[in-house]
Amino acid sequence: MQHAMTIGRLAATAGVSVETIRYYQRRGLLDEPRKPFRGYRHYPPDMAKRVGFIKRAQALGFTLEEIASLLRLDGADCCADTRELAAHKVALIERKLLDLGAVRDALSALVRQCDTGQAEGLCPIISVLAQDGE
Amino acid sequence: MQHAMTIGRLAATAGVSVETIRYYQRRGLLDEPRKPFRGYRHYPPDMAKRVGFIKRAQALGFTLEEIASLLRLDGADCCADTRELAAHKVALIERKLLDLGAVRDALSALVRQCDTGQAEGLCPIISVLAQDGE
DNA sequence: CTTGAGTCCGTACCATACTACGGAGTTTAG
DNA sequence: CTAAACTCCGTAGTATGGTACGGACTCAAG
Numbered sequence: 001m002q003h004a005m006t007i008g009r010l011a012a013t014a015g016v017s018v019e020t021i022r023y024y025q026r027r028g029l030l031d032e033p034r035k036p037f038r039g040y041r042h043y044p045p046d047m048a049k050r051v052g053f054i055k056r057a058q059a060l061g062f063t064l065e066e067i068a069s070l071l072r073l074d075g076a077d078c079c080a081d082t083r084e085l086a087a088h089k090v091a092l093i094e095r096k097l098l099d100l101g102a103v104r105d106a107l108s109a110l111v112r113q114c115d116t117g118q119a120e121g122l123c124p125i126i127s128v129l130a131q132d133g134e
Numbered sequence: 135m136q137h138a139m140t141i142g143r144l145a146a147t148a149g150v151s152v153e154t155i156r157y158y159q160r161r162g163l164l165d166e167p168r169k170p171f172r173g174y175r176h177y178p179p180d181m182a183k184r185v186g187f188i189k190r191a192q193a194l195g196f197t198l199e200e201i202a203s204l205l206r207l208d209g210a211d212c213c214a215d216t217r218e219l220a221a222h223k224v225a226l227i228e229r230k231l232l233d234l235g236a237v238r239d240a241l242s243a244l245v246r247q248c249d250t251g252q253a254e255g256l257c258p259i260i261s262v263l264a265q266d267g268e
Numbered sequence: 269c270t271t272g273a274g275t276c277c278g279t280a281c282c283a284t285a286c287t288a289c290g291g292a293g294t295t296t297a298g
Numbered sequence: 299c300t301a302a303a304c305t306c307c308g309t310a311g312t313a314t315g316g317t318a319c320g321g322a323c324t325c326a327a328g
Contacts, residue, residue, distance in 0.1 A: 006325095008274060018275085019317055027315090039324070040275055060237050064315070079257035083248040086241050093238040097231065100194050103204075104227040107220045110207065114217035126187045126208045140295095142304060152305085153287055161285090173294065174305055198285070 004042035014051035021051070029054055029068050061089055138176035148185035155185070163188055163202050195230060 011018045024030045030050060033041040050071070057067045062085075070082060145152045158164045164184060167175040184205070191201045203219060210216045248257065 006275070017317075020315090022277090023316060035276080058315095060241055079248055082257050083245055086248075087245050090238055090242045090245060093234055093241070096194055097234055097238065099190065100227055100231055100234070103191070103194070104224055104231065107207070107224045107227070110210070110220045111217055111224060114214075114220070126183060126205070140305070151287075154285090156307090157286060169306085192285090 003045050005045065005048075006040050006042060010043045010047055010051070013045075013048040014055075016051060016055070024051070024054065024064075027064055027068065029064060029071060061093070137179050139179065139181075140174050140176060144177045144181055144185070147179075147182040148189075150185060150189070158185070158188065158198075161198055161202070163198060163205060195234075200226075 005013065007018050007021055011021050014021075021030065025032045030047060033043055035041050053071070054064075054067050057070060058064075062070065066085065070085070139147065141152050141155055145155050148155075155164065159166045164181060167177055169175050187205070187208075188198075188201050191204060192198070196204065200223075204223065207216060207220055207223070210220075
């Protein structure tokens with residue numbers, strides 16, 4: 001590991017800002033290397049991978065809290081927990097997809113109405129989501 | 135409309151807090167009924183449906199800003215502006231559908247990997263997230 | 269050896285979407 | 299008719315996920 005970096009290089013490598021790195025440290029997602037007696041902290045290159053992990057998990061809809069717990073079970077045999085969390089997210093997303101589809105249909109019906117010039121029905125956006133599903 | 139409610143009953147019916155109702159009023163998502171000379175404002179029952187719509191739209195990932203413009207489309211008849219706005223929202227939703235669909239596919243592929251039990255040591259979800267890929 | 273860039277650290281600020289609080293007025297149940 | 303409960307209204311605080319700032323220190327190039 002001769003390629004230890006400063007925080008600035010780490011941030012650049014990981015594609016985030018220095019402030020974001022520090023924020024993740026405060027949130028407990030990254031640990032802060034010991035500060036040398038004189039000089040700057042140096043970060044191992046793996047840290048950049050960890051930041052990448054965080055960013056990818058975020059893009060999949062995990063909160064920083066959830067990501068922190070994923071990172072805590074990293075490598076452990078708690079695959080089942082991770083699987084549960086992911087499966088739960090999938091279920092949430094499936095519902096969102098259905099509901100979003102309904103809203104899209106209502107809106108595009110409105111657009112079609114406009115195009116065919118029939119001012120008959122009024123747009124019922126509210127009612128397409130009106131049932132207390134969930 | 136003999137069933138006009140006070141803000142407290144509205145909030146209870148809609149399953150949110152009084153403060154949330156007021157907040158939506160401030161944000162322009164709900165209008166505030168006139169205050170009688172002496173007494174409390176009273177809210178029509180439809181208002182609860184409107185709040186329900188807001189909540190469900192939020193769960194779909196719309197911001198309050200976006201929801202405000204969706205609400206403006208409810209009950210709209212077709213003028214050019216309405217058509218434009220609706221078409222724009224449809225495009226927005228199509229994009230969300232694609233993004234969410236991709237997230238779901240990625241996540242459920244990961245869950246399937248867990249299930250096919252080829253877990254030699256590391257959880258597949260963790261190891262995929264840890265990858266530098268992309 | 270100076271200067272400019274980068275680091276350290278704390279604090280403050282941003283947007284979003286609430287949530288809580290306090291004091292005054294109003295309503296309603298007993 | 300009194301007292302609890304509710305409303306009104308403004309202001310202030312919370313959580314999330316950062317971003318910005320400022321002063322002191324340190325490192326690296328000229």
